[in-house]
Amino acid sequence: MAKKCLDVTARLRPALRAFEPYDPRFSPVRVNLSANENTHPLPAGLAEAVLDAVRATSLNRYPDPMANALRDALAERHGTDRAHVIVGNGGDELLFNLLFAFGGPGRTVVTCPPDFAEYANFAAMCETPVVAVPRDAEDFSVDAEALLAAAADAALVILTSPNNPTGGLVDRALVGRLLAETEALVLVDEAYVEFAGEDESLAPLVPGNPRLIVLRTLSKAFALAGLRVGYLIADPQVVDALGAVRQIYSVDVLAQAVALTFVERRALLAPVVADIVAERERLAAGLSALPGVRTWPSAANFVLARVPNAHRTWERLRDEHSILVRDFSSTPGLDDCLRLTVGTREENDALLDALSVLTREES
Ligand SMILES: *Cc1c(COP(=O)(O)O)cnc(C)c1O
Numbered sequence: 402m403a404k405k406c407l408d409v410t411a412r413l414r415p416a417l418r419a420f421e422p423y424d425p426r427f428s429p430v431r432v433n434l435s436a437n438e439n440t441h442p443l444p445a446g447l448a449e450a451v452l453d454a455v456r457a458t459s460l461n462r463y464p465d466p467m468a469n470a471l472r473d474a475l476a477e478r479h480g481t482d483r484a485h486v487i488v489g490n491g492g493d494e495l496l497f498n499l500l501f502a503f504g505g506p507g508r509t510v511v512t513c514p515p516d517f518a519e520y521a522n523f524a525a526m527c528e529t530p531v532v533a534v535p536r537d538a539e540d541f542s543v544d545a546e547a548l549l550a551a552a553a554d555a556a557l558v559i560l561t562s563p564n565n566p567t568g569g570l571v572d573r574a575l576v577g578r579l580l581a582e583t584e585a586l587v588l589v590d591e592a593y594v595e596f597a598g599e600d601e602s603l604a605p606l607v608p609g610n611p612r613l614i615v616l617r618t619l620s621k622a623f624a625l626a627g628l629r630v631g632y633l634i635a636d637p638q639v640v641d642a643l644g645a646v647r648q649i650y651s652v653d654v655l656a657q658a659v660a661l662t663f664v665e666r667r668a669l670l671a672p673v674v675a676d677i678v679a680e681r682e683r684l685a686a687g688l689s690a691l692p693g694v695r696t697w698p699s700a701a702n703f704v705l706a707r708v709p710n711a712h713r714t715w716e717r718l719r720d721e722h723s724i725l726v727r728d729f730s731s732t733p734g735l736d737d738c739l740r741l742t743v744g745t746r747e748e749n750d751a752l753l754d755a756l757s758v759l760t761r762e763e764s
Pocket residue numbers: 437490491492493494517561565590592617618619620626629630631
């Protein structure tokens with residue numbers, strides 16, 4: 402039989418044709434500060450507890466699709482009950498499911514770029530129009546009146562606190578106004594809030610505000626990016642709606658067991674988070690002292706820095722110093738910006754040393 406050529410693009414749903422596989426082309430580097438992971442060593446005792454949990458897990462059985470043990474532990478962390486918690490295969494799955502469930506043609510989602518690129522990607526996949534309310538070019542603050550106007554007939558508003566990649570916290574009063582003055586669902590993405598302090602979380606407001614949804618993840622402060630576990634704190638009706646459309650086994654038995662182990666022992670991680678916060682301030686101060694470098698205050702585990710000739714600097718960091726950071730210099734609003742994950746003291750020193758050479762040479 403003659404081999405016919407296959408026009409996959411023509412067969413794909415039109416909304417999906419522009420997407421390409423996500424391949425960050427990981428190249429091994431000495432210091433990887435590109436993805437906001439927690440690069441600190443695991444606290445004593447945690448690795449052993451993980452091995453015990455893995456040994457006690459039966460791989461021949463399907464996972465609990467409700468993840469009840471994990472949800473109970475997460476609910477306990479937030480002073481609520483399991484009805485207010487849903488877990489996902491990373492926060493990413495939950496973001497997708499939110500747009501899948503509550504978006505769609507004719508329903509808008511409002512974002513405040515520069516922010517997390519996945520919001521716009523998932524919206525596009527779910528054929529959900531995006532209304533962007535760009536942040537201030539100087540300080541990345543959100544224009545409250547513009548946001549309220551855009552939210553007036555939106556299905557969903559997404560605010561990120563601390564924002565990735567700019568680092569700032571959301572204005573609580575603005576969230577209050579969105580809930581009081583619009584009918585939209587309001588998602589506050591708190592992937593990094595542990596580095597700002599639990600007092601900054603809006604999770605305690607969820608029980609009194611059924612349209613408020615808070616996203617959390619174990620990928621950042623909990624040092625479990627590879628495990629893929631995130632969760633939402635939301636009204637029980639939202640939890641049920643998302644529970645009805647999710648991939649039922651997306652959080653596997655190992656992920657549930659290891660996540661539970663970490664959540665129960667979260668006190669062990671507090672010194673690691675405290676060290677990252679201290680290192681963040683040291684890194685930011687070191688960066689600000691370099692010629693031609695500007696930074697913005699960050700409440701997360703990364704620092705956004707504007708550096709001379711950022712793309713070239715990014716390349717030279719990788720090729721000459723084996724240090725990988727994230728290049729945002731071609732993102733609108735982030736000219737010459739790099740996002741630097743806060744690493745260990747040694748990693749941050751390596752980055753500062755390299756940048757002190759490069760910023761001089763690229764000025
Ligand atoms: C990292 C991140 C997430 C979630 O990441 P997962 O690894 O999928 O849990 C969500 N929002 C923002 C802004 C992030 O940076």
